[in-house]
Amino acid sequence: MIDTRLYLAQRISALIMVPLVIGHLAVMLYAVQGGLTAAEILPRTRGSVFWFGFYGVFVLAVSVHAAIGLSSVAREWLNWTGTRLRAFAVLCCLALAVLGMRAVLAVTGL
Amino acid sequence: MSTPSEMRVTVARGDASNPSEMEFTVPVEANQTVLDVVTWIQQHADPTLSYRFACRVGMCGSCAMMVNGEPRWTCRTHVSRVLDGDRLVLAPLRNLPVIKDLVVDMNPFFDAWQRADAVHRPSRARADGVAAVNPESRPRIAADAAIECINCAVCYAACDTVAGNPDYLGPAALQRAWTLINDERHSDPAATLDAVTGTDGCLNCHSIGSCSHYCPVELRPLDAIAGLKRQVVRRALGKRLPCD
């Protein structure tokens, strides 16, 4: 099911996410020091164009990446093919992108 | 390690519509191969057992089976290396339709070679003379690394990607395409690369590496497929093939 376009999209989204995942891990390691509180997180992120860009790109990349990965698994482990498989991939991508962007908007308040 | 004097051998019988298993007790001999065991069963216990072999010396690629769950060339696999206690479980190759007992239909395997455009199309006519090929050139080294394939389908049986997607071309056919793309005498490497970059081609490989792990002649289809993926990416970036 993987053609050149999907293969490149999978690798490019992965490469984009390498620094983002490392950044996200660093943020988490920093943020959990002394326990998590909403009062601590939100002032850092609210109104920040930087974090909006950081997590906005992250969400879009992961939507593409996860949709391709999940449809590969659906092809091989569930034997899905054709229209059903394509619809599943598109649905995964859209659902993750919409939910993810909502979360980014909520946390940055932009 | 003490060797038992007898082994218990479970053999898959029948076909996909009527599968069953039979157990045989077979004497253990020195330097015995798994193919010797199958032959002993057919000659001394059950003459109706079907299996396939020809050369017995690891050249023809016809005797591969699942031995204790792993694909092996049975004529060159010593029992002493694979015996699990006193147990040996023999089954037809994975990922291929069973005809009867230990014999599989090899057609899907060879069809994949055709679909991969694994056909040499000469770039010269008779009058052009013999092409001078530099054995030290990078493409030739890559081609040489893969030409000793005996078509035994052990890699095809080992491949989980084939198991999940029967339309996937599989390691052997893709490796063959890689040798052609690196053969400077092949007239149309771009067409061969096209044939292996379709929706069921080399880009579906997950680099699990069972092909290289189980290849009885120690070829590395995993490397060949990685080579194909690199050429696909290079071509997408507008670069030329190694022998174009």
Added chain:
Amino acid sequence: MMNTPRHALHWAHLLHRVSGIALALFLPVHFYLLSLALTDPDAFSSVIAFTDQPLVKVAEGGLVFLLCAHLFGGLRLMALESLSWTATQKTLAAAGIAGSALVALLFFLQVARA
């Protein structure tokens, strides 16, 4: 019918696939909880407070492990696909898992200290 192949890279592949699926399933939950910050700030605060539970911290450590395993596994894959590194692949796979465990442990120590 037959067993699937058993060797180091096969396990590395399975870990990559299973961690990918788990992360993809976790993401919608993660996104939903974060979006509560906008729609229902009180619920958001109580979700954050919920992460103080010891079991939740262990689960978070597990997620960090999966994320790292998928990151290092993916880097290994792309390195293998773009370079000819076969001889050292197994070492890289092992290093990837070890690295993941290390970062997850680091994270767990941080939350446990809190």
